[in-house]
Amino acid sequence: MDVDMTTSGEQLPASAKHTVPELEIYCYLLVLIFxxxxxxxxEAKTCSSSGIARLKNINRRTVDVLASRLYFxxxxxxxxxxxxxxxxxNLLSLHKMATLRRDELGQETLLNLLMRNYLHYNLYDQAEKLRSKAPRFEAHSNQQFCRYLFYLGKIRTxxxxxxxxxxxxxxxxxxAPVAARGFRIQCNKWAVIVRLLLGEIPERTVFMQNxxxxxxxxxxxxxxxxxxxxLELFRSVADKFSRTFSSDGxxxxxxxxxxxVIRTGLRNISISYSRISLPDIAKKLRLDSHNPVADAESIVAKAIRDGAIDATIDHTNG
Incomplete structure (x- = not known):
């Protein structure tokens, strides 16, 4: 009803009546998803902005769960x-508001949204500064905690x-929940790259998951x-799936x-040969630079220094 009646029969203006805040935010959420x-x-942007503007004037713990979904x-x-x-x-001001109101679920959600916002534009330093200075809290949502770990993993990489x-x-x-297949796929993609950078080779079962x-x-x-x-096969794969790798970030x-790849190839060569010329190393590694022999010597010298291979270089005989 738009009006109410007082005990004396006097009518109150329509503005005196207020919708239940939880119901109002829930309606915003339903319309936005639709x-x-x-x-x-x-239209969704306009609806969401209106919902956020209304939410700023509501400070009730019973709205926190709906508010976190509206933020998302x-x-x-x-x-x-x-x-x-x-x-x-606006997300930064909402995070500050959630912190002052002790809305921990809102803090989790907004911190993840801000990190995603920064990472979307490759602003990794800003994302790390925000993460490191954000107030600490106990994770209340497993989904938000998983997102936080994923973004943290990307920053650390x-x-x-x-x-x-x-x-x-x-x-x-x-x-991550089993149903969140897309999220788990993204986590595994980044984890495979990180393990390769660490010098590990992921098990075949990683790639055969349901x-x-x-x-x-x-x-x-x-x-x-x-x-x-x-190295040639590596470059071929990188070119073949370049669009996929770019979209995955x-x-x-x-x-x-x-x-x-070069270091692994060099390690295989050192195992197979007791003595090999630098031009042959350059040929087997398929180095395509302007001076492959000099590059091969530099690569071998660095690998010896780092302890990756046990060898010596005969500069006189190459």
Whole structure:
């Protein structure tokens, strides 16, 4: 009803009546999800912004769970229109508001949304600064904790902290719900790259998991090229699946892998030969630089210094 009656029969204006806050936010959420399903992304952005504006005026613990879902779809609607940068400042203010209100579920959700926002634009340093300075809290949502571990793993990978990255990514994949197949696939893709960068070769069973075989095929072929140390095969796989690697955000990591491929190939050569010329090494490693012999000598010298192979270089005889 739009009006209410006082005991004396006097009518109150319609504005005196207020919708139950939980019901109001729930309606915003339903409409927002419907608009996204209908691919009406501009209308979804408008709806989500209105819902967030209303949410800022509500401070009730019973709204926290609905608010966390509204935060997610608010960010998602802007991501679908490739305009995440527009709401970064608003997400920061919402995170501050959730912290002051001791809304821990909201803090978890908004921290992940901000990290995703930064990582979307490859702003890894800003994401790490935010993560390190954000207030600590106990994880209340397994899904949000898994997302946090995944984003942390990506940051650690870019920072060359491969051991920590591997632990975070594998933990995220283990803790993720079975139904979250797409998320688990992404975790496994990044974990495979990190393990290869660490000099490990992932087990074949990793690529044969239910529902993941097709998605992980490019990474299986990449792993095979790294395992045998074939630089030409590695480049062929990288070119063949370049679009997949770019969309996964792993292309830069794969460029780093080239050094591991060369080192593996060199290790295989050192096992097979007691004596071999530098031009032959360059030929077997398939180095295509302007001065492959000089590059081969540099690579061999570095491998000897690092202890990767047990050998000596005869400069006089090459």
């Amino acid at each position: 608009l996204i399903d209908q691919k009406k992304y501009d 779809y608010y960010s998602y609607s802007y991501e679908l229109t490739n305009s995440l940068a527009e709401i970064r400042g 870019i920072q060359l902290e491969y051991t920590d990255a591997k632990e975070s990514l594998l933990q995220a994949a283990r803790k 529902g993941m075989k097709k998605s992980l095929t490019p990474y299986f072929e990449l792993t095979n090229a790294v395992r045998i140390g074939d 792993t292309h830069n990591m794969i460029v780093r892998l080239q050094h591991n």
